[in-house]
Amino acid sequence: DAKTTQPNSMESNEEEPVHLPCNHSTISGTDYIHWYRQLPSQGPEYVIHGLTSNVNNRMASLAIAEDRKSSTLILHRATLRDAAVYYCILLTDSWGKFQFGAGTQVVVTP
Amino acid sequence: NAGVTQTPKFQVLKTGQSMTLQCAQDMNHNSMYWYRQDPGMGLRLIYYSASEGTTDKGEVPNGYNVSRLNKREFSLRLESAAPSQTSVYFCASSVGGARFEKLFFGSGTQLSVL
Numbered sequence: 239d240a241k242t243t244q245p246n247s248m249e250s251n252e253e254e255p256v257h258l259p260c261n262h263s264t265i266s267g268t269d270y271i272h273w274y275r276q277l278p279s280q281g282p283e284y285v286i287h288g289l290t291s292n293v294n295n296r297m298a299s300l301a302i303a304e305d306r307k308s309s310t311l312i313l314h315r316a317t318l319r320d321a322a323v324y325y326c327i328l329l330t331d332s333w334g335k336f337q338f339g340a341g342t343q344v345v346v347t348p
Numbered sequence: 349n350a351g352v353t354q355t356p357k358f359q360v361l362k363t364g365q366s367m368t369l370q371c372a373q374d375m376n377h378n379s380m381y382w383y384r385q386d387p388g389m390g391l392r393l394i395y396y397s398a399s400e401g402t403t404d405k406g407e408v409p410n411g412y413n414v415s416r417l418n419k420r421e422f423s424l425r426l427e428s429a430a431p432s433q434t435s436v437y438f439c440a441s442s443v444g445g446a447r448f449e450k451l452f453f454g455s456g457t458q459l460s461v462l
Contacts, residue, residue, distance in 0.1 A: 270447045281352075281438050281453030282391070289448070325390065329447035333398055334381040334440065335406065338390025 242326045247343040256313040258342050260326030263307045270329040271302060272336070273311045275322040282325065285311065313344075321346045350374050354439050354454035361429045361461045369424040369457050371439030377452070379445035380422035381406075382414060384435040385456075391438060397422055398445050429461045 243261040250256040262271065272287040286293055286300045288309070293300040299312040313320055323341040330336070355370045373380065378399045383391040383406075393406030397416040411433060413425045422441075426433060439454045 268447070272450075274451075279456075281440070281455050282451075283453070284450040287448065287450065332447055333379065333396045333404070333445045334383075334393055334442070334451060335396075336393075338392070340388065340390065 242328060242339050244326055244339060244342045246340070247345065249345045249347065250316045252318060252346055252348050253315050256316045256344060258311040258324050258344070259308065260310070261308045262328055265306050265328060266330065271300070271309050272327050272329055273298070273300065273324060274327065275324045277322045316346045318346050318348065320344060352439055352441055352452050352454035354457050356457060357455070358458045361459065363430060363461060365429050366425065366427050367429065369437055370421070371423065371454060372421045373441040373452070374420065375441060375452065376419070377441040377443050379442045380416065381440045382422070382424045383438045383440065384408065385438060386435050394424065431461045433459065434461045435459060
């Protein structure tokens, strides 16, 4: 099964960009890369996803390496409300069957 | 916008007791899921329902049963609770279950089994 590797934690100052790396060297050609975040005492929240091309939405940007073995979630201007655990996951199959790792704890300091 | 609603938010059970966790979504989604999250770990899929009238086992189904009552509601039942089932339970839904779809999660049920 394809797995992901993320740093345990990252710290950022408020209003600065945050770049969250994710390695997925065993990704297959049809695996989608998804990012979710989980605030304390809440359920995971969808952030962004992609297959091969870089993606942008109102929350973040996703940069996918050309060989797809790594990706980076970019929060353009971190706010205190962005403090959460961010999960990089690969959807290798349908029906919610994904590998959910330990994630990266993002700390935002004023 | 309610999204995915789970009840109850907290529950304490004694070993051997039974209970049902309720989940409802108002987004007209076809697919629904139950996950558990243990401390410091990611989510693990218990059961899923690809569409109304169907249910299938996920990664960790032992000790649980599910019912897809209608398109909106998907319940999770613990027939005889065990301490190993102490966890946070999340219900989620998606339009159709495809790999490119986003999942919408509820806020969770914190369950303690003593």
